[in-house]
Amino acid sequence: MTIYPQQGAVMSKTGTCVFRVWAPERKKVELIISSPVQEQLTMLREEEGYWSYEMPGCPSGLRYHYLLDGELHRPDPASRCQPEGVHGDSEVTDGLSFNWTDQQWKGLALKDMLIYELHTGTFTEQGTFQGIISRLDDLLQLGINTIEIMPIAQFPGTRNWGYDGVYPYAVQSSYGGCQGLRQLVDAAHAKGLAVVLDVVYNHLGPEGNYLPEFGPYFTDKYHTPWGSAINYDDRDCDAVRGYFLHNALMWLDEFHIDGLRLDAVHAWWDSSAVHFAEELSAAVKDLEVRTGRKKVLIAEIDLNNPRYITPADKGGYGMQGQWCDEFHHAIHGLLTGEKNGYYEDFGEAEHMAAALEHAYVYTGQYSKHRKRRFGASPKNNARSQFVVFTQNHDQVGNRMLGERLISLAGESAARLAAATMLLSPYVPLLFMGEEYGETKPFSYFTSHSDEALIKAVREGRQQEFAAFQTGKDVPDPQSEELYKQCVLNWKTSGPMYEYYRHLIALRKGRAPLQNDAPDSMIVHPAYHAAVLS
Amino acid sequence: MTIYPQQGAVMSKTGTCVFRVWAPERKKVELIISSPVQEQLTMLREEEGYWSYEMPGCPSGLRYHYLLDGELHRPDPASRCQPEGVHGDSEVTDGLSFNWTDQQWKGLALKDMLIYELHTGTFTEQGTFQGIISRLDDLLQLGINTIEIMPIAQFPGTRNWGYDGVYPYAVQSSYGGCQGLRQLVDAAHAKGLAVVLDVVYNHLGPEGNYLPEFGPYFTDKYHTPWGSAINYDDRDCDAVRGYFLHNALMWLDEFHIDGLRLDAVHAWWDSSAVHFAEELSAAVKDLEVRTGRKKVLIAEIDLNNPRYITPADKGGYGMQGQWCDEFHHAIHGLLTGEKNGYYEDFGEAEHMAAALEHAYVYTGQYSKHRKRRFGASPKNNARSQFVVFTQNHDQVGNRMLGERLISLAGESAARLAAATMLLSPYVPLLFMGEEYGETKPFSYFTSHSDEALIKAVREGRQQEFAAFQTGKDVPDPQSEELYKQCVLNWKTSGPMYEYYRHLIALRKGRAPLQNDAPDSMIVHPAYHAAVLS
Known part of the structure; x- marks a missing residue:
């Protein structure tokens, strides 16, 4: 293999x-x-x-x-x-x-996906895979056809977004472990729902990471926000490439997962003649052929470089799709007027128009925030290669107070955002709860056991937000109370819910809304201000 | 522009x-x-x-x-x-x-080049551009049609290979400065000789580098053998990209240089959507169109990654050619039996056969020296995109004693190497003096003025060779005596010289020897041992 x-x-x-x-x-x-x-x-x-x-x-x-x-x-x-x-x-x-019952399941192409991102621990009161299973009918009723599960690799404690995982092959035991995940995937497939799993191949968490004691899993050639980079191209990298490649294949093959959302692919530093993204894509393509099931790779990537999602025979790395943060930033900036951090590059109608026309907003222009010219146009890529959202775990949770869009900009703005996303030519991704106007926050939470680390994370969080928020305390990530505040209230009715249902149905029923040719959408400049602000 | x-x-x-x-x-x-x-x-x-x-x-x-x-x-x-x-x-x-007289000159395509690498300071007794001009007729008589000049950007003192240059735009004053270089290029063109210039865009020398005091020309994102990397993709990188891009265009346009040999392109760390190599290639292509003269980019690159020399419309970076070190290593390993350093990956007839068949020896196999699988096959690239040599400044000069192949392996071996190179389907590059069997060394020499640096370089050199050479002193790079020992003896006659002339004439007169289709050469395994060892 x-x-x-x-x-x-x-x-x-x-x-x-x-x-x-x-x-x-x-x-x-x-x-x-x-x-x-x-x-x-x-x-x-x-x-x-x-x-x-x-x-x-x-x-x-x-x-x-x-x-x-x-x-x-x-x-x-x-x-x-x-x-x-x-x-x-x-x-x-x-x-x-495990007795799989999904023999008829053939997977789902990215272009047909309507994705719903969820965090297992806070999606339901139970905080387990069984909890998710109990809500699958509600998701079906909403109209989505794919769930995307935030990382479930074993992490320290029981409360974590999942990006602190340190055992990429182990399913978080408090969520229900391996068997629990298999039951969830089987149940989802039985209802016609695809399952995308978020996996982290760019770093390991800070607690319980014993990998460096086994071998050179990391290299000092490159700096990343998490310290040394995963060793994809330095001496002894073959085993490290194999470690993550087999991990991807394990989920897609043994666990019947339909697609992977690959965290921070821009931090896969690799100068090899065959980039790890290309090697992974080729292996997954082989698996598709072998299993007769569609398998999808979606990269989170902050480079505005279409090479990652360009087919291998055209010189690309061959992944099917990517998260498009700039679509979010364009709409968020316009609706909230926020200008701090990376939002300084957004906030005008022209940014929204660019996002609608070609997914990336920055395709070579100067970015004030990055202090450089940034990006290239994805002019040869289909619209359906871009996953867009108006909220997600990062954009909500990386705020000091974890506020959702509806709490920041009100219900009308949230509705406008939803329509812009769901009627766009891109692949929409909802963040759990937005469909009924959830107002509970989604905060950054942890449950480390290492006291020094707990202190460091707490202080880091306070420093991060010291500069531009005033009058409010920075929540303690380690607090169980904070975690409980993030568990969804759940509603499967009401005007917002019906609005989302209606939009989703509208999208599914209209072929023109799924036209993914690169030039299928033109935003007329004259209408920018009137239509979008 | x-x-x-x-x-x-x-x-x-x-x-x-x-x-x-x-x-x-x-x-x-x-x-x-x-x-x-x-x-x-x-x-x-x-x-x-x-x-x-x-x-x-x-x-x-x-x-x-x-x-x-x-x-x-x-x-x-x-x-x-x-x-x-x-x-x-x-x-x-x-x-x-400057009064240029080369209005009729149209440049030379890489595939037609027969290159002769020289170091201005040691090529003649004068050690200047005028000295080179006085030898152009001798080079013409030999049959080569291109000279490649080692870096001439202003460096500390008067004795240096040129890779310690710290003013990329200034021509070494002791060589004759800007006007001297223009005179050389004009004289070469008058005789039908093209001029390739070696330029260094991956680091600056250790003495007289004031760039960091002006701005973030360097970044700590990446480590290189020379310290911090040139800032091609971090904050404020635009001006740095512009600095080197304009430099390339200055040589090619204002100085009428026909091509650039780009030093250590693998150390151009750049995660931008448009890699600096791609941006440079596009700018040079524009210049070709504007001037009606062929301009060639040749990368020295140790990645065995054909992307760098693949056309942009096929997903590559669009440079025309690259130095092919592995061709050298294959032949050197076979003829000398050396196994230290990177030579541990070579030395068998199969390596030579691979080099002859597809330029790179490692196209995905495990390399003991690198401790990883390495490279990809350049199966879609023409043979004429690879510049090959059996000696060059690095391969000779980075030895402790700077011995040439003839001093290590004898005249018959040197002849066999020359024939293998000159009758190969690749673009041959001779290193000054090899054509007449020069036996003087080409050593590593410097003339820094900073005492601490002189000491550090001297000690570094001693440490580098301490492990595997015995009984001989490591020469002092700072010694003027050492430098003088490297000045060519010069001969334009004798059996070796006639042999090179004959081989060059043979190559030029035979169209089949210039057939550069990727599969134009097949080495028959049965003959490996007999033919090549």
């Missing part, structure tokens, strides 16, 4: 489990079994720094970790299950025993 | 000189004239951090520098002339007054 060995504890149909871990600089790696019986097993050194152990008749639920050079006891970097959290033992799970 | 303002002291036909300098963070910039009269002039602040002063009736030869915030006296970063070296005043030169 790929040229890279698969890491983790992988069960075969015969019940044999192969444990494989990459630790190229280690002299000795042992497999330590803690349950059901205690054992210490010497692993076999393979080529290119891998170590393996083959265990016939391995029971599902077996608990283990690795011992590096006889000194360091560490969980498996490719653990599929961390029942005791990020610092505890790993657990073998048997993905093959 | 470009979207960026032009920096430096630029004379117009009317005798008005516009001084323009970029210093975005400075509160005040003054123009200090030191000769013919002393004056202190306040410069006008323009947009995007530029400062300018317009001087009608400016005499050529006027000496000046800038005063930053009333504190720092500094030469012009875009100085065209540094008569007193890297720390002294800049001088206005009038490029328009």
Whole structure:
């Protein structure tokens, strides 16, 4: 499937489990079994720094970790299950025993998607995959056909957006773990809903990240907002590329996920002749062919560079779509009048017109905020390659108080924004709750266990907002109370809800609204002011 | 011509000189004239951090520098002339007054080039452009049609390869300055010889680099072997891109240079939607159209990534050619049996066969030296896009003792190497002296004036070679004696010289040897051992 060995504890149909871990600089790696019986097993050194152990008749639920050079006891970097959290033992799970009922499901093309982004923990009172399942009918009734789940890789504690995940292969245990996620995907498919999963291949969280003790997963060649970059092109990068490539294929293949939303792809620093984005796209295309199911890659990317979503045979990296933040910024700037941070580059009708005409607002013009000319025109890309939104977890949650658009600009503005998005030629993405005018905030919350880190995050947050907000306290991300304030109220009726339903139905019923040729929409300058402000 | 303002002291036909300098963070910039009269002039602040002063009736030869915030006296970063070296005043030169005689010259396509690389200082006893002119007839007699001049941007002292240049716009004064270079280009063109100039846009030298005091020419986003990277994509990068872009155009347009050999393009870190290589290629293409003369860009690039030399309409950066180090490594490894450093990846007949078949040896295989899979196949690129050599300044000079191939492997090996190169489907490049079997070394030499730097370079050199050379002293780069040992002996006769002449004539007379389709050469495995070892 790929040229890279698969890491983790992988069960075969015969019940044999192969444990494989990459630790190229280690002299000795042992497999330590803690349950059901205690054992210490010497692993076999393979080529290119891998170590393996083959265990016939391995029971599902077996608990283990690795011992590096006889000194360091560490969980498996490719653990599929961390029942005791990020610092505890790993657990073998048997993905093959799940009874899938979605044999008829063929996936969904990006151009046909109507996406609904949700955070598992705050989407329902239960805060689990089962909670989501209980709401699928409500989402169907709204008219969306795709849910996008914020990252569910195991993170520290129980309250986190998911971007602090440190076990890319393990499903957050408090959400329901691997089996819970499979049940959700199967249930969604049964109702005709596709599932997109948000995955993070540009950094790991600050607590429980033991990867550097195993090998050079990171490189100092590049600086990122999260410190050292993931090692996609430095010495020993093959195993790191393999680690994330297999992870993507695991979700799409073993978990029947229909698409991945790839976090901050601009921070995948890679000078290789074949960029990791291109390698991933090619592997996913192979998987599509093999499974007969559509699989979609959507990059979050802040470069206004169409190369990432241009087909490989035209010199691109071949991903299907990308998040288009500038569509959001254009509409948000116009409706709120905000000018701080990156909003200084937006706020005029011309920005909205540009976003409507060619997705990116900056296609080579000078950006005051970036202090440089920025971007290139996506003139050869289809409109349906761009996912647009008027709110999402970042745009709401990265505000000091996590206010939604309706709280900032009022209901009329929120309605105008919704119509602009849902009747645009792009792929719309709703953020959970906006469809009924939710007014509860979506804040930045964490539940780290490391006291120094808790303090650092708290202080960092206060410094971040010290400059331009006054009179209000910066909420404490670690507070459970704050988290509870973010759990949705839920409404499946009312004027706003009916308005969204109507818009969605209108979009679905009108072919011209799905015309995705690059030049299918022209905004007439004369009407800018009248129509959009 | 470009979207960026032009920096430096630029004379117009009317005798008005516009001084323009970029210093975005400075509160005040003054123009200090030191000769013919002393004056202190306040410069006008323009947009995007530029400062300018317009001087009608400016005499050529006027000496000046800038005063930053009333504190720092500094030469012009875009100085065209540094008569007193890297720390002294800049001088206005009038490029328009030169009487060009090459009106009929149309340039040369890369595919037709037979290149001869030379270092101005050691090519002749004089060590000047005039010295080169005196040897042009000898080069013509040899049969080459292009000279490639190692960097001539003003560097510290008088002895330097040129990669320590700190004034990209100024021609080394000890070589003959701007006028000397123009005379050389004009004389070469008169004899039907093209001129390629080696330029360095990835770093500046360690002595006399005042650029950071003017503005953010460098960024800490990326690490390079020379420290911080040139700022091609960070805040305020526009002026930096403009600085190097105008520099390229200056050589190609004002100096009638036919092509640029771009040093270490892999260290042009740029995540922009339009990579600097692509922007440069487009600007040079415009210049070709405007002047009706062929202009060639040849990248030195260690990525085995064909994107750089793929046309823009196929998703590439559009440069015409690249240096192909791996062709050298393959032949050098095979002939010398050396295995240290990057040679550990070479040395087998299969490597030579790969180099002959598709230029790059590594097209995705695992490289022991790099500890990763490396490269992609240039299967859609023409053979004539690759410049090959069996020796060059780097491969000879970066050895501890600067030995040429003939000194390492003997005359028969040197002959075999020459034939392999000259009869290959690639563009051959000779390194000065190899054509007559020069046995003098080409060593690494400097003439810095900063004592601490001299010591650091000397010690760095000793450490570099401490590990794998024994019994011999590491030469002192600062020694004038060492430099003198590198000046060519010169021979234009003898068996080796006649052999090169014959090979060159053979190549030029045979159309099949210039067939540059990607699959025009097939190496038959059965003959590897017999033919090549």
